[in-house]
Amino acid sequence: MKLFVCVKHVPDSAAHIAIIDHIRIDENISFLLNPYDEHALTEAVRIREMNPGSEVIAVCLGKADAEKTLRSAMAMGADRGILIKTDKRHDSIETALALKTAIEQDGSPALIFTGKESIDDQGMQTLFRLGALFDFPAATNVVRLDIVSGKAVTDTEFSGGVVSTYEMSLPCVIGAGKRLNTPKYPTVRDVMRSRKSPIQAFEFSDLNMETPKARMEVIELIPYIQKRQPKEITGSPSEIAQKIVEILKNEAKVL
Amino acid sequence: MTRKYDAIIIGAGVIGAPIAYELSKMGYKTLTVDKLADAGEGSTAGSCAIVRAHYSTADGVAMAYEGFKYWLDWENYLDHVKDEKGLARYMNTGSLLLKSQGHDWKKVKKNYNEIGVKYKELTVEEIKTMVPVADLHEFWPVRRPEDPTFYDEPTKMLEGAIFCPEGGYVNDPTLSAHNIMRAAEAKGATFMFNAEVVDIRTKDGRTAGITLKDGTQIDAPIVVNVGGPHSFKINKMAPGVWEGCNIKTKSLRHEVMYCPSPDGYDYLNDGYHMSDGDVGCYVRPEVGNTFLIGSEDPACDPKEWVDPDDFYAGKGGLGRDNVLTEAQWQAQCFRFGKRVPDLPVPNQPKGVVDLYDCSDDWIPVYDKSDLPGFYMAVGTSGNQYKNAPVVGRMMAELIDACEKGLDHDKEPFQYKFKYITRSTNVGFFSRKRQINRNSSFSVNG
Numbered sequence: 001m002k003l004f005v006c007v008k009h010v011p012d013s014a015a016h017i018a019i020i021d022h023i024r025i026d027e028n029i030s031f032l033l034n035p036y037d038e039h040a041l042t043e044a045v046r047i048r049e050m051n052p053g054s055e056v057i058a059v060c061l062g063k064a065d066a067e068k069t070l071r072s073a074m075a076m077g078a079d080r081g082i083l084i085k086t087d088k089r090h091d092s093i094e095t096a097l098a099l100k101t102a103i104e105q106d107g108s109p110a111l112i113f114t115g116k117e118s119i120d121d122q123g124m125q126t127l128f129r130l131g132a133l134f135d136f137p138a139a140t141n142v143v144r145l146d147i148v149s150g151k152a153v154t155d156t157e158f159s160g161g162v163v164s165t166y167e168m169s170l171p172c173v174i175g176a177g178k179r180l181n182t183p184k185y186p187t188v189r190d191v192m193r194s195r196k197s198p199i200q201a202f203e204f205s206d207l208n209m210e211t212p213k214a215r216m217e218v219i220e221l222i223p224y225i226q227k228r229q230p231k232e233i234t235g236s237p238s239e240i241a242q243k244i245v246e247i248l249k250n251e252a253k254v255l
Numbered sequence: 256m257t258r259k260y261d262a263i264i265i266g267a268g269v270i271g272a273p274i275a276y277e278l279s280k281m282g283y284k285t286l287t288v289d290k291l292a293d294a295g296e297g298s299t300a301g302s303c304a305i306v307r308a309h310y311s312t313a314d315g316v317a318m319a320y321e322g323f324k325y326w327l328d329w330e331n332y333l334d335h336v337k338d339e340k341g342l343a344r345y346m347n348t349g350s351l352l353l354k355s356q357g358h359d360w361k362k363v364k365k366n367y368n369e370i371g372v373k374y375k376e377l378t379v380e381e382i383k384t385m386v387p388v389a390d391l392h393e394f395w396p397v398r399r400p401e402d403p404t405f406y407d408e409p410t411k412m413l414e415g416a417i418f419c420p421e422g423g424y425v426n427d428p429t430l431s432a433h434n435i436m437r438a439a440e441a442k443g444a445t446f447m448f449n450a451e452v453v454d455i456r457t458k459d460g461r462t463a464g465i466t467l468k469d470g471t472q473i474d475a476p477i478v479v480n481v482g483g484p485h486s487f488k489i490n491k492m493a494p495g496v497w498e499g500c501n502i503k504t505k506s507l508r509h510e511v512m513y514c515p516s517p518d519g520y521d522y523l524n525d526g527y528h529m530s531d532g533d534v535g536c537y538v539r540p541e542v543g544n545t546f547l548i549g550s551e552d553p554a555c556d557p558k559e560w561v562d563p564d565d566f567y568a569g570k571g572g573l574g575r576d577n578v579l580t581e582a583q584w585q586a587q588c589f590r591f592g593k594r595v596p597d598l599p600v601p602n603q604p605k606g607v608v609d610l611y612d613c614s615d616d617w618i619p620v621y622d623k624s625d626l627p628g629f630y631m632a633v634g635t636s637g638n639q640y641k642n643a644p645v646v647g648r649m650m651a652e653l654i655d656a657c658e659k660g661l662d663h664d665k666e667p668f669q670y671k672f673k674y675i676t677r678s679t680n681v682g683f684f685s686r687k688r689q690i691n692r693n694s695s696f697s698v699n700g
Contacts, residue, residue, distance in 0.1 A: 012578075012581075012603060012604070013603070014578060014579070014603070014604070014605075015578055016569055016578060029578075030578075030579075030580065030581045030604070032581070032602050032603055033602045035602075035603065038602065068581075072602045076602075184599070185515070185599035185600055185601045185602070186599070186600060187517075187592060187596060187597055187598055187599060187600065188588075188589050188592030188593060188596060188598070188600065189592075189596050191589065191592075191600070192406050195406070
């Protein structure tokens, strides 16, 4: 089984993100493996362990620096990596087509994993476009995956905590959610082991793919400024605790 | 109306607050000013708050061992004051100093014997029973992951360790400073926040008071600079003070990392503080069963001297402001990952970045200055948190003696410790000293 995991090289969410010329971010910050893709990788490695002879291949469209993200993916268990090098920003239409072309050039996928979204663009489109291009079923925010009798059974979580169970034919596209698993972070031994794992790198133009007819373009980036209205909670410790519980229940609605 | 105090302390961190506390106990009417919103919110908040006795000088060991006794006796020290935020807690984990080429542990042992610090020497096998996750090979010299030899397989084993059962950390350094502030207030001290000092005023050749950024002038014949990473800027505001220091201070950027403990190992409850010069790291447990991993400043690591105002404003840019850098994250975590091979290293760096108020020889300056009435407790170099209550008492007694006519530069003040039977020559911490070549020139002090 070839298990492909599409990974993205994204800005560290802890970095100071500055917008330049209203259109792009200052990239002089740390970039790392998209956190949702860690769940995707962990799941792909789990499926590989249950299916001897399988292979986990991490695929990334990004700048040459994205090799670091592929190294992280391999330290987390991917057997090898494919890097489609580009200096351009690609929309999800072109990204999905590039990923599909690279995957097809490598072989036939049994399963394709992605994170449910990337933490930079948060478009949540690439995985569905990839499914459509391949004509594979796709599910996102997957919180449980079982491969039963040649089918994928998934629990998919929607907002408000509603969970639907789907049965999908294989191959299919799985968008990993946070609750799917606990990522197994690499140890130094894993880093050492994966240092020599192969990465096949080539230019975007080497894919020789047609330019998609439709395209999307970011025309402006506007920073989100949170309007905070702090309120002091006063009273005895138990009164304060009671008020916090009420706020979490009635205002934040998280309890 | 100009307000008047006997003494103004600049900086309400873990060193400033106890100076205010002790001066207040001695009858001084004190005002402590801080540019931040509450006590302990500056570089104290970024401290690892480790309490360990190993220092490269006997005076350093004595002071740390004395400090340990204060942390054990915290409620008494605070005179049972109530703090609405609760009390900081000292966690006695015990402290392991690995015998390696990265530490002059023979000198430390000699200092322990001289001061009477309780310790036990351990073999590699004994360490392994205490820290089952550790690989006790020798990895020396300390290297960075970008060095091709970083991953070379080790061939030799370490010699062993020195274990001090007395050692650990304080669970909340900010809270500990807040506790001392409340204790000081109970003795009459006043604290003023969001108050940035922009000038030290003088009159007739001696200290007269401070001016705040909003123009407020506050008078006092004594001003104590405990400005942490900003201390060199404050020294420069006082005429002749900076020029009169042979030992200078500047602010050094430092990163501390969090990594989860390996599966099945309860580091939070079963772990020790450990100083590991062989991989250039120190560690202590942190909530969430994580390892807090600091750097012992090995020679291969670049030193980043920064402007503290730019740093705290986040104006420095990548690697200069208060965000962890990928390169140092890997350097520290991968180094310590050699010692604990099952240590998981997350892809996203997590930790704390703050500044050391670093002196030329990594030993603090606790002294008067060339300007009468102006004193300093500066250059703490990331290694004085544990000594804070001792420094508070020592500085208060030094200030009192100098104000009563002692010429401390000629006849250095001798401070008698409260718990251990020993005095220390406060001249050891003089601004006029030559660089102390006995120092480790690192956070180890």
